[in-house]
Amino acid sequence: MAKISLLSLLAIVLLSCNSLKKVGDNEYLVVKNAVYADSVKVNDEELESLIYQKSNSTVLGYPLRLNLYNLAKENPDSLYNAWLNKKENRKKRLDKLLSEKQVERLGESFIVKGLSNWLKDIGEEPTILDTTKTRLSLAKLSAYYQSKGYFTNNTTYEIDSTRHKKVKVNYHIDLGDPYMIDSLTNNISSTAIDSLYFLNSAESLIKEGQQFNLSNFNNERERLTGIFRNSGIRNFQESSITFDILRDTIKAANDQQMNITLNIGDLKTRGENEVTTSAYKVETINKINIYTDYLSANSQDSLYTIDYQDYTIHYSKNFDIKPKTLANAVFFKKDSIYRDVDKIRSSRQLNALNVFKYPNIIFEADSVGNKVNTNIYLAPKTKYALGTNFEVSRSNLRRLGVGLGTTLLIRNIFKGAENLSISANGSYGLLSSNTFEANYFSEFGGDISLDFPRIWFPFINTSRLIPNYTLPKTRIAIGTNFQNNIGLDKQTLNAVIGYNWAPSDFVKHEVELLNIQFVRNVNEERFYNVYTNTYELLDDIADGYEDPDLYPELTDFFEPGDSDTELNLIIPSGTSGFTNAILDGTVNSTTDDFDDVNTIEERRIRLTENNLIFASNYTFNKTNRTGPIDNSFYQFRWKVEGAGNVLSAISSLVPFNKNDDEQLLVFGVPFSQYIKNEFEYVKYWDLKRANVLAARAFFGIAIPYGNSDNIPFVRSYFGGGSNDNRAWFPYSLGPGSTSAINDFNEANLKLAFNLEYRFPVAGDINGAIFADAGNIWNVLDNVEDPNATFDGIASLKDIALGTGLGLRYDFTYFLFRLDLGFKTYNPAEIQSKRWFRDYNFANSVLQIGINYPF
Known part of the structure; x- marks a missing residue:
C-alpha cells in the first residue's frame, strides 16, 4: 500500500509540474520545429539534426525530462543558507546540536543539494527561443x-x-531550380590509375544528366579509393581525388x-x-615475413626460421605453431598484386584464432x-586462462541458491591454434518447500570443448567450398549434468560436432553435423x-472413487488430506494404483474418466521416459545491421533440424531391439525421430531522437x-516468458484454448508476433510499450484434445494477446x-469473456530480463 501511495504521489507531482516554471517573463519555450521546402512539410531526421534549438523531448507527448529539471532547486546553496x-539563533542551535562541521555537511547532503543536482543531470533544460541560433539553423538548412x-x-x-510563452518555429526554404550535371571529364596523372579508372567507370556514381548531389561526389571518392587499393595501388591517398565544378557559361543564364x-x-x-610527388604504380607482393612472437624478436639468437609456401615464418623458443595454420590465416600471396581486402581478411582471421593478442601488418x-x-x-596470448563465475539465485521453487563455475582455457594445444576449454559448475541451495525427502537441492556438471580454426571433416578438403576468409570453425564438445532434488533428478549427456562460418559481416552459417543428447530421469x-x-487433476477424478463400500479395492490408495473428510491419492503408490485400476478395467469408470486418466498417464509416461536425441541441424542467419547503434535494420533466421534418420536408416543393418510399442531401442531407450523447422524475422525502424519501433515474427x-x-520435451x-508473450509466465500459455492445465505446458507448433515501441525516459533509463501475440498448439502428434490441437485457420482465434x-x-x-504484461485477449476463457x-x-x-527480448 505504501508503494502504491508513493507512486501515486510521484505521478501527481510530475503531472502537476508547470513546463514554463523556469521560463522567464520575456522568454519563450520552443515546443516544436517544422521545416517546409517549397511549402511542403519535410519530416527528415537528418534535417532536424541541423536545427540548433530542438524542442524538449517527450514521453508519449509528456515533457518528462523537462519537468524533472523544473523540480530541481535553482540555487540550493543559497536557499539553504537563507533558511539557516x-x-x-537557528544556526547556533544546530551547531550546538550537530556541530558546526556537520551543519556544513548538511548543506552538501543529497536532500539539500544532491537531489537537485541529480534531477538536473537526468532532466533537460527548457529550450528557450534564441533568434541568433534560429538564424544559424537557417544557414545550416540552406x-x-x-x-x-x-x-x-x-x-x-x-x-x-x-x-502563452510557448512558440513553434517554422523554417521555410524556397528551393528554386536544381543544378544539373551537363558534362563529365577527367584529368588523371598516373597511367596505372587512368587504366583502372576506365575499367570501372561504368559503375560511376556521377553521371551526366544527374542532379548535383554532394554526397554522390563523396561516395565516388570512396568507391574509387577502394578500387585502387584493391588493385595494387597500396599507398593510394583519397585526398588525391578532387572535383572541379564549373557552371556552363555557354548555356543560357537561367539554364x-x-x-x-x-x-x-x-x-x-x-x-x-619538402613535399615530393610521384606517379602511382601497381605493386606486387614480394617477401612475406611472419613473426610469431615479435616481442621476443629483439634477440636474434632466440629465433629460428622456416620457409613454408610463400611465407618466411620466424619462431621464438617460447611459442610454436604449425606453419600451415599461419598460411591458412594469411591471404597475401607472393607475386600477386596488393589488395586491401587481403589485409583486412588476414587481420580478421589472425584475431579469430584466439591465440594472438593483435596482428600488426x-x-x-x-x-x-x-x-x-x-x-x-x-x-601470442598466454597459453592458459582461468575464469570463474559466482551467482546467487532465487525462484518459486528455490528459496536460495548459490552457484560457482570455473573454466580453464588452453590455447594452441596441438600447435594448430586449437583451443581446449574445460569447464565445471555447481550449485547448492534450499528448496522453497520440503516436497522431496530433503529441503535442499544440488546440481553439478562439466563440459569439454575443442575449437579448430577450420572445417574439419575426415578425408574431405573443404577449403574450396568454404574459403578461409569466411572464418571457418569446428567445435567438438561433450558435457554432462547431474541434478539432485530438482524435478525428476535428470542426468544428461550431450555431445556436439558443429561448424560455423561467415562469408561476410551480414551472413552466417551454422551446421551441427551431430547433436546427441541423452536424458535419464x-x-x-x-x-x-x-x-x-x-x-490435482488425477486426484479430482479419484474423488468419485473414494467410497470404500463401492470401491474397497482402492482403499489403500488414499490418505487423509488437510480436512477430516478429505482424502488424497498417495504418491506414488496411490497414483499408480488408481491409474492402473481405471485403465485395466479393475474398476468400472465412466468414459470421460477413463479418457482423462488415459491422457494423464500418457503425459506421465512421455515426461518420465528417458530420451535419446540423435540430430543434425542447419541454421542460416542474415542481417543488414552495420553496428550496435544502427536502429534501422532487419534480421532473418532459418533453422531446420532432423533427428533419428541415421539410426532409422541403419536399422535394416543393425538388429535393434523393440519395446511393446514397436519402437526401436538404442541402449534400451527409444530414439526420437522428427523434422523441425523454424523461421524468425526481426525488423527495426528508427523513429528519430532514440525512438525505435521493433517487430518480430516467429x-x-x-x-x-x-x-x-x-516431440521430446x-x-x-512453450508460450509465455520475458522473451515471448510477457502477459503469461513461461509454460503457462496454451496449448490452444486450454487453460494451462499442466505445470509445464508445451506443444510442437508455435506462432509468435511481437511489436514494441522504445523511447528514452531520463538518462540511461528507457521505456517501452509492447504488444505480444501468439500461442502453441499440438499438430500431427499423439495429442487428441481438440482444444489443444491446431485445426487450420479456425484455430487462429486462439492466438493470445498481451500488452504492457x-x-x-x-x-x-x-x-x-522490467516488463509488466496484461492479458488483453485470453483464449483460455469462454468466448464471451476473452477480451x-x-x-x-x-x-x-x-x-x-537481460537485454532486449528480440
Whole structure:
C-alpha cells in the first residue's frame, strides 16, 4: 500500500509540474520545429539534426525530462543558507546540536543539494527561443540544400506564438531550380590509375544528366579509393581525388548546368623540408615475413626460421605453431598484386584464432621494381586462462541458491591454434518447500570443448567450398549434468560436432553435423510431486472413487488430506494404483474418466521416459545491421533440424531391439525421430531522437514420425516468458484454448508476433510499450484434445494477446529490463469473456530480463 501511495504521489507531482516554471517573463519555450521546402512539410531526421534549438523531448507527448529539471532547486546553496540564517539563533542551535562541521555537511547532503543536482543531470533544460541560433539553423538548412544542388535557395523563418510563452518555429526554404550535371571529364596523372579508372567507370556514381548531389561526389571518392587499393595501388591517398565544378557559361543564364572535371593527382610524399610527388604504380607482393612472437624478436639468437609456401615464418623458443595454420590465416600471396581486402581478411582471421593478442601488418617498399615486402608481427596470448563465475539465485521453487563455475582455457594445444576449454559448475541451495525427502537441492556438471580454426571433416578438403576468409570453425564438445532434488533428478549427456562460418559481416552459417543428447530421469516416482497440476487433476477424478463400500479395492490408495473428510491419492503408490485400476478395467469408470486418466498417464509416461536425441541441424542467419547503434535494420533466421534418420536408416543393418510399442531401442531407450523447422524475422525502424519501433515474427513446427509419435520435451515449444508473450509466465500459455492445465505446458507448433515501441525516459533509463501475440498448439502428434490441437485457420482465434509497458536501464555492457504484461485477449476463457477479463494489476505479470527480448 505504501508503494502504491508513493507512486501515486510521484505521478501527481510530475503531472502537476508547470513546463514554463523556469521560463522567464520575456522568454519563450520552443515546443516544436517544422521545416517546409517549397511549402511542403519535410519530416527528415537528418534535417532536424541541423536545427540548433530542438524542442524538449517527450514521453508519449509528456515533457518528462523537462519537468524533472523544473523540480530541481535553482540555487540550493543559497536557499539553504537563507533558511539557516532566517532565524537569529537557528544556526547556533544546530551547531550546538550537530556541530558546526556537520551543519556544513548538511548543506552538501543529497536532500539539500544532491537531489537537485541529480534531477538536473537526468532532466533537460527548457529550450528557450534564441533568434541568433534560429538564424544559424537557417544557414545550416540552406547549406544542406545547396549540397543537394539547390544553390539559389532562399530561407526564412516564422515564429508562431499562439500559446502563452510557448512558440513553434517554422523554417521555410524556397528551393528554386536544381543544378544539373551537363558534362563529365577527367584529368588523371598516373597511367596505372587512368587504366583502372576506365575499367570501372561504368559503375560511376556521377553521371551526366544527374542532379548535383554532394554526397554522390563523396561516395565516388570512396568507391574509387577502394578500387585502387584493391588493385595494387597500396599507398593510394583519397585526398588525391578532387572535383572541379564549373557552371556552363555557354548555356543560357537561367539554364543551370554544371561541368564536372574529375582530377586524380600523383602520390604526395612529405619529407623533412619538402613535399615530393610521384606517379602511382601497381605493386606486387614480394617477401612475406611472419613473426610469431615479435616481442621476443629483439634477440636474434632466440629465433629460428622456416620457409613454408610463400611465407618466411620466424619462431621464438617460447611459442610454436604449425606453419600451415599461419598460411591458412594469411591471404597475401607472393607475386600477386596488393589488395586491401587481403589485409583486412588476414587481420580478421589472425584475431579469430584466439591465440594472438593483435596482428600488426607493416609494408616496406622493395628496392627492386614495383614490389612490396610484407611483415606480419604477432604477439601470442598466454597459453592458459582461468575464469570463474559466482551467482546467487532465487525462484518459486528455490528459496536460495548459490552457484560457482570455473573454466580453464588452453590455447594452441596441438600447435594448430586449437583451443581446449574445460569447464565445471555447481550449485547448492534450499528448496522453497520440503516436497522431496530433503529441503535442499544440488546440481553439478562439466563440459569439454575443442575449437579448430577450420572445417574439419575426415578425408574431405573443404577449403574450396568454404574459403578461409569466411572464418571457418569446428567445435567438438561433450558435457554432462547431474541434478539432485530438482524435478525428476535428470542426468544428461550431450555431445556436439558443429561448424560455423561467415562469408561476410551480414551472413552466417551454422551446421551441427551431430547433436546427441541423452536424458535419464532418475526418480520417475516423483512425477506427481513435481507436476502438481497434473496430480490435482488425477486426484479430482479419484474423488468419485473414494467410497470404500463401492470401491474397497482402492482403499489403500488414499490418505487423509488437510480436512477430516478429505482424502488424497498417495504418491506414488496411490497414483499408480488408481491409474492402473481405471485403465485395466479393475474398476468400472465412466468414459470421460477413463479418457482423462488415459491422457494423464500418457503425459506421465512421455515426461518420465528417458530420451535419446540423435540430430543434425542447419541454421542460416542474415542481417543488414552495420553496428550496435544502427536502429534501422532487419534480421532473418532459418533453422531446420532432423533427428533419428541415421539410426532409422541403419536399422535394416543393425538388429535393434523393440519395446511393446514397436519402437526401436538404442541402449534400451527409444530414439526420437522428427523434422523441425523454424523461421524468425526481426525488423527495426528508427523513429528519430532514440525512438525505435521493433517487430518480430516467429513460426516453428516439429513433426514426429517413424520411431516417435511426439516431440521430446526438450525440443518442444512453450508460450509465455520475458522473451515471448510477457502477459503469461513461461509454460503457462496454451496449448490452444486450454487453460494451462499442466505445470509445464508445451506443444510442437508455435506462432509468435511481437511489436514494441522504445523511447528514452531520463538518462540511461528507457521505456517501452509492447504488444505480444501468439500461442502453441499440438499438430500431427499423439495429442487428441481438440482444444489443444491446431485445426487450420479456425484455430487462429486462439492466438493470445498481451500488452504492457516496461522500463530498461542501460549498463553499457548489458541492459536490465522490467516488463509488466496484461492479458488483453485470453483464449483460455469462454468466448464471451476473452477480451480484457484479466486486464488489471492483480492479474498482471512482472517479467525480468537481460537485454532486449528480440
